[in-house]
Amino acid sequence: MNLKELAAKLGLSPTTVSRALNGYPEVNEATRERVIAAARRHNYRPNARAIRLATGRALAVGHVIPLNHRSEMMNPIFADFITGSGETYMRNGYDMILSIVPDEAEEQTYRDLMSRGSVDGVIVHAPKVNDPRIRALKDMGLPFVVHGRSTGAELDYNWVDVNNRRAFQRAAEFLLDLGHRRIALVNGNEVMDFAVRRRAGLTDALAARGLVPDLSLMFATQEMSETHGHRAAEEGLSRAEPATAFLCASMLQGMGVRRAIEGRGLKMGRDVSVIIFDDDLSYLRNGEDVPIFTATRSSVKEAGRLAAEMLLNVISQPDMAPQHRMLEAELILGQSTGPVPA
């Protein structure tokens, strides 16, 4: 059942039917109701392909997920992010198109999505320091929102980010207040922008107390996984002067650190303190009612929701000034931290 057929059944022109269904004012309310009733009765759904061609809009946004083909690993936060953004798209009649591409092909993917008219805008995931995609997207004129930021990008652009620096700074201050001086960092890969900011948060806090970071306790694991966290903690605990506290960039790393601690017969929270960054992932809850890990918490799902809303705004008002949204992580107290052992 298409528009023409429906119009024929009603004895109206396709134009009027279209206008009636889309809420245009120049149609009698009586006919509008008649049209809507008939549309419902005949189960009419406008053909999305035709709408897209006629309006010149794709009614779709793209999420391009870079796949690090060395580790073949997709960022685990991604599932939660799209859970948040997906609902916004649905409510506004937009489709979400996912492209998973090796990271070196990402820029070309944006170009294709754009020039073939498959999307009206994109979300940029996992920005690196000095990420070239930002300049490229600006040049192409494709609306975009970055989840995170890119240090060194001289242009202004739309982003939604959590205050990674402040989060790790506060976490480090908390550990310092507990007397910890040998604080190990179990970071993500430091080509990623968020990792650099988290590291800066730690060094800021140390510097504020006149301490210099011990580079032998700064780990940046290739993957933010349990095993990599475990390995880093093994090293940090076997130093001549072992770490008394760990600051981890992810829950999984934190679990690996805990395993290393307990593997040595030590107790987390008593002998060694651990703070993690908790993205509040649905499938990796930090405890149920009472949190296991002390953590800086910020919901990545919420970030997804905000980024999607921002992108739809940017699409509908293309010459709007760049939008920014900074989220603050909350520091929540769990059972994994305590005063430094005497």
Next chain:
Amino acid sequence: MNLKELAAKLGLSPTTVSRALNGYPEVNEATRERVIAAARRHNYRPNARAIRLATGRALAVGHVIPLNHRSEMMNPIFADFITGSGETYMRNGYDMILSIVPDEAEEQTYRDLMSRGSVDGVIVHAPKVNDPRIRALKDMGLPFVVHGRSTGAELDYNWVDVNNRRAFQRAAEFLLDLGHRRIALVNGNEVMDFAVRRRAGLTDALAARGLVPDLSLMFATQEMSETHGHRAAEEGLSRAEPATAFLCASMLQGMGVRRAIEGRGLKMGRDVSVIIFDDDLSYLRNGEDVPIFTATRSSVKEAGRLAAEMLLNVISQPDMAPQHRMLEAELILGQSTGPVPA
């Protein structure tokens, strides 16, 4: 730059240009090359919206992800699954459209995708026992492939599944050979079809040795998470006759079980044995070179690849007989199993 403009520049009709670019035979090879060169030079990309309307194909497949709105949790295997399927779509020029919907709205979502012409087919995720979606999709005539199966569906349909029953049967036999008799099951929610099959695998193995399952050791957790695994193991270990082995449906549950074991000062693999189902997720590796957990392993990413290929085949040949692909899990030996303590 569109087709008409490109044709004008070449002094040809749009028809000829279209045919040249799409490899139709009725065009001189010399002109074809001229056209291809010009298309490349002017950076011409055919408008996807127009192609879709003209051909009547969506050139897109849908993945409808049910969101259990009680737990607000997306299945964590999903990210790996689409990593596998995504590449197949890309190679064949298909888009992947993701819809994340509360599970009660899922059927309506399929209907919308279909009648508005947004997709040529869908992948059905997370089938339940007696899943009504299968009948609904058959009735609608929308091509689909199920990741998993649905016990009780009287119709035949396309599916890609792992042999869950055999996997858990073999795992249980292995534990029985090691002398274990009190084997706890830490299963997923048993409205899910795969969970029922895994349970059947265990009870099969027990029955083959004349044993009856101890219902007080059969857990079906609402979520397959670390905390739920931990809680189940706490119960299983505090029985009058505690479990000596655990059969877990996921890696995360296994990690929770390990935590419960170690929290009691016991050692996994010596005091208590654990076998997990390992979906070979990219962000949850079971060890690096040598596996931590003894596991039944089957790559969900591979399943995604196979399901995508099957779906594209079904789309291109709609009256093909239903296709099935059964994957066998391999039983890999880790450090989490050993003979039952005396």
Next chain:
DNA sequence: CCTATGTCCGTAAACGATTTAGAAATGGAT
């Protein structure tokens, strides 16, 4: 020489909606 067969290319009509321009009907005001 005429016709049949191929080869190569163009014309025009789809595809199914939106949207522009304009016509017909209606209602008041003069």
Next chain:
DNA sequence: ATCCATTTCTAAATCGTTTACGGACATAGG
């Protein structure tokens, strides 16, 4: 009765491709 504005609707163009059909030309066969 005339004029103008407003309301309501229609016809036709448009979006950028694909594709059914047909024409021109060359070559081969009779």
